[in-house]
Amino acid sequence: MTTALDRARPRVEAGGPADDAGRGSRKIFFLVMPSAASALFLYPFVWLVVASLKPRSRTFADPFVPWPHPFAPENYLAVWDAAPMLAWLVNTLVIGVVAAGAVTLSSAFVAFGFAYFRFPGRNLLFGSVLATMMLPAAVTLVPTYLIWNSVGLTGTQVPLWAGNLFGSAFYIFLLRQFLLGVPRYVFEAARVDGASYLDLFWRIAVPLARPALIIAFIFELKASWFDLMKPLIYLQDPALYTLPRGLKAIVDQFYQGGDPKWEIVLAASVITTLPLVVIFFFGQRHFVQGIATTGRR
Amino acid sequence: MRRIRPETRWAYVFLLPWLIGLLVFQLGPMVASLVLSFTDFDLIGDPEFVGLGNYARMAQDPKVLRAVGNTVYYTALHVPLSIALALALALMLNRITGRAAGVFRTIFYLPSMTPYVAVGVLFLFLLNGQAGMVNQFLGLFGIEGPQWTTDPDWILPGIVLMSLWNLGSTTIILFAALRNVPRELTEAAMIDGAGRWQRFRSITLPMISSAVFFVVIINTISALQMFDQVYAMFFGNQVAQQSHGDAALFYVAYLFQQAFQFLHMGYASALAWVLFLVILVITLIQVKVGNRLVYYEAEEHAG
Missing domain, CATH: 1.10.3720.10 (MetI-like)
Incomplete structure (x- = not known):
């Protein structure tokens, strides 16, 4: 069948417009932007998991340290x-x-x-x-x-x-x-x-x-x-x-x-x-x- | 008498579950809520006919005014911002080749897998005025962040901020549309010397206009019905409910309160019908306007 399902499947291999994107510096630029965006989307998850593994007194402390310190897995008990x-x-x-x-x-x-x-x-x-x-x-x-x-x-x-x-x-x-x-x-x-x-x-x-x-x-x-x-x-x-x-x-x-x-x-x-x-x-x-x-x- | 073909009879057998559902869970309740909207009904006694009383009461209810104001404010900010940002993300994805595209797409969609209640809870922490991550981040630049979850002036902007974490579906729809823009078109324009912005403005954007238009409609309709996140953050708990006044009162949240907290079933039904009519009108207007603005490929072939 060639319905919308097929048409809608993103063609990952196909690549974007064959622009002037060949130059290395540009290529890196096009990975830096989505990486920055990814960090914004992912970090709230990281914070949630890390904060859930810290003692209550430290919940809000050091929000940019991406590991729990001190480590308090007993929260899950x-x-x-x-x-x-x-x-x-x-x-x-x-x-x-x-x-x-x-x-x-x-x-x-x-x-x-x-x-x-x-x-x-x-x-x-x-x-x-x-x-x-x-x-x-x-x-x-x-x-x-x-x-x-x-x-x-x-x-x-x-x-x-x-x-x-x-x-x-x-x-x-x-x-x-x-x-x-x-x-x-x-x-x-x-x-x-x-x-x-x-x-x-x-x-x-x-x-x-x-x-x-x-x-x-x-x-x-x-x-x-x-x-x-x-x-x-x-x-x-x-x-x-x-x-x-x-x-x-x-x-x-x-x-x-x-x-x-x-x-x-x-x-x-x-x-x-x-x-x-x-x-x-x-x-x-x-x-x-x-x-x-x-x-x- | 005309005989019904057995095939037709079988067709209706297959449609039967949906026909029953349509009558019992869609059309029936729709009519019932219209009828109830003309009554006073508290679930215990019989419904009492009050004519247009509920609608007259809505017009004078300051909370309705507040809820409408908040909902419109949220929708007016959420829809353009979410689509602009999702379009930016989709354009980024479209420039990436190979496996990386799949990885980024996964990451962009991940927040959409977080149940709304958990989103609301997470942002209660992130937006905490004293110690939340958002304000600590602003603090790095010497900005003193507002009290996002308690200052009535900042509650709605905080909710809009939260909503922009959830761009996954919009991004994927726009990305799929971008993938379908024929490369020959942009290449031809490039040969003709069109710049980046010019190509985007006169080729990409018209080619994806039907997808953009589609997300405008569905994002507007869902924004008008915002409930889960705000309810998780600001309702259900007396302390929380009193501390922020009505700054987080959204239309559907108020409807829910009227129906299931105060058991004003008639009044809630009137609120529901007004919402229904508003959504209907918006959809019709958008379809009319859309028909003028959107470029449909089929027209080209027909003409």
């Missing part, structure tokens, strides 16, 4: 005692995987419907998929809460993923574009061999769409991991919290509350961030493609 971090980590991971799995599969199902079939009203319906992308979450916030409230599911983690069972406009769009690139005879040949429509979806569309499915999965995992508002609205029991919700509770208690324990706040921030950074390093290629294709943040 203290944070597990101060809050149920492990439970929050597991909650976040489980909810993230369920939410991402649900939205990926359901969106693929719907996308196949739009990509394969020709039926009356198709363009109108697909237009309304695109239109729902414009609807700000704030508009549906209150009624959605009332729905979960009326079925007695507020206070549980269900509202954090159940809405994902019905597909999401961004991913439906992405996956449909991808499936449109699959030559039609691939499907027709299977039809002739007696495959049902469900077979077409499960045995042909899903395996072929794997790159796009991975993009959708990773993006939704990230979105779910980031989410603060839904856990704020739906979760009361701290045992059910996700990491962002838990981190917020920790900030309220140990940063702004009367009892400042900065090292706890910092260590919890690192724990909230680190798993995503690891996922990013493994799934980097998919992120770059996904953003370039869908413009999703």
Whole structure:
């Protein structure tokens, strides 16, 4: 297929405009600038990790020394005692995987419907998929809460993923574009061999769409991991919290509350961030493609 | 009666999850929140019809005025600054060849993998007025930095500063657009003696205008809905909330407070609908203006 996915893949080897960039001094100049920018983007991370490994009295001291002195790894023991971090980590991971799995599969199902079939009203319906992308979450916030409230599911983690069972406009769009690139005879040949429509979806569309499915999965995992508002609205029991919700509770208690324990706040921030950074390093290629294709943040 | 083809029936089977979701989680709630916006509803009693009361109240609510002012101020600074800086980063990336480009791209995107709550927390420390890294850095140049997190005049600039750490997606979108600018064009211009700025101004910029326009729209819409970072930094805790007055009151944060702290569900719904209409109008205006300003390749081929 030669859809947007391919076009959007940055051609790293291709090189920039073949200017007068051949001269050494210029080449160095073009590495110095991005290096300086990189330092600006990276240093806050360095500071966060270093400060989380220092005793409280030194949290703010020597911000430009990029190693912890004195070294206080016990902060990371203290944070597990101060809050149920492990439970929050597991909650976040489980909810993230369920939410991402649900939205990926359901969106693929719907996308196949739009990509394969020709039926009356198709363009109108697909237009309304695109239109729902414009609807700000704030508009549906209150009624959605009332729905979960009326079925007695507020206070549980269900509202954090159940809405994902019905597909999401961004991913439906992405996956449909991808499936449109699959030559039609691939499907027709299977039809002739007696495959049902469900077979077409499960045995042909899903395996072929794997790159796009991975993009959708990773993006939704990230979105779910980031989410603060839904856990704020739906979760009361701290045992059910996700990491962002838990981190917020920790900030309220140990940063702004009367009892400042900065090292706890910092260590919890690192724990909230680190798993995503690891996922990013493994799934980097998919992120770059996904953003370039869908413009999703 | 016209028979429905089995293929059509199957098509609707595949669309069914989305159709259900559309009704239950999109259209239904959209209409419901419009209806609720004409009522007084505290979750306990029945909704009580108040006509346009909530909208009239909004017009007189000083906090709405403050929240709108803060949100507009933030958006007006964040959108142009973030796009200008991301464009600079993307142009830098575009000059680099080989593996280095991938490494820099990774680094530029890394902050975008930090959950917003953690970003907010990190910047509470970095922007700390007495001892934060930002002010210590300014101190190296003999500048006495402001109280970013407590001085009402400096809270919003601090939030804008924080937002500029997160340029990853914008940079990648613009970089992808730059990669698609045909080299023959810039080379031809160079042969014709066009300078660096001239080439950028008359070739690169028009060629990537649709991507620039796209990030203007999505960055504006997301800036208007700013919530997570500011909520993590300045809300939820009574002490924190009182110390800064309403200097960090963003529109969606106020909506959230009204709905889930004070249980003013009707009022919150009215706030939500106004936001919805504003975003709709902005999108329409931007699309109209965009159609005049943006160079689309297709037109060239058609003409």
